[in-house]
Amino acid sequence: MYRVATLIGFLMCVAVATGSHAQVPVAEKVTPAALAKRISPRYPAKAVERGDEGWVELQFAITPEGTTSDIHVISSFPRGLFEKSAQNAVAKWIYTPRLESGATVPQGNNRILLSFALTESTAVRDAFTGPLAAIGEQIWARHWDAAAKMITTLGRAGGLNLVELAMLEGFRGQVAAGKEDFKGAVDCFSRALAITPHLDATAREAISQLLVMTAINATEYARAVAAFDAWNPPDNPQLRDLRKTVESLRSALATGRKIAVTPPAREP
DSSP states (O other): OOOGGGGGGGOOEEEEOOSSOOOOOOOOOEEOOEEEEOOOOOOOHHHHHHTOOEEEEEEEEEOTTSOEEEEEEEEEESTTTSHHHHHHHHTTOEEEOEEETTEEEOEEEEEEEEEEOSSOOOSOOHHHHHHHHHHHHHHHTTOHHHHHHHHHHHHHHOOOOHHHHHHHHHHHHHHHHHTTOHHHHHHHHHHHHHHOTTOOHHHHHHHHHHHHHHHHHTTOHHHHHHHHHHHOOOOOGGGHHHHHHHHHHHHHHHHTOOEEEEOOOOOO
8 A cells, every 4th residue: 555666756865075074062961851740631522422533743842840831733633623632631741851961941842643542443444445545546646636635535534543544644745745845744754653553564664764765855864864763674775775875864963064965856
């Protein structure tokens, strides 16, 4: 259902400058905030009645006292159903504060995706195999608008479990990448991997590879390196160039060397 070759042509050429390194300032001793108390969100009664599953992605800040603040919704599915429950739960979370040189300081731009499930779904159900495969065929044919319309239609129909929602978000990412909205694609692929741990190995590996590639195209190099490390793919010849690119990025980020990026050649 996932065929990575569709987007291979979009991978940018990345080169790391050689020669003298940029002056990298000595970093302060930093201990990131760590979650100390987590409250699970309540499942909305309306969602239980309708049998709906879904997810909410939030962004928030952590205060020097370890409480959360500035909680807002980045994205959710279905919209208008789980957001309030997710926000109410995160508002009660407690963290050990971030430390910089021994002082407690705020930590902003924290992201979390909370999933809501009535059952422990581990696979795509037969009723959704055909529609998801049809979306995949449209993506393989590079019919981005047709694929996007099918994704919207299937999402609105409702009744999808978390595995199916993760697959749908992965397809949404492929459409975004196909339209060269690489930053949007990175967010979609990240969400797809976070929605459920029960994606099958083939889908998870394909989405992980696409996440790394689109993060590079989006010039989100630290995110590309982190995604590659989380994926931890096998050392095989097919991934040799991608691994070499990621290791070059890792070295450049650590030493402050300039990263030169050449956009991919457009296909005729």
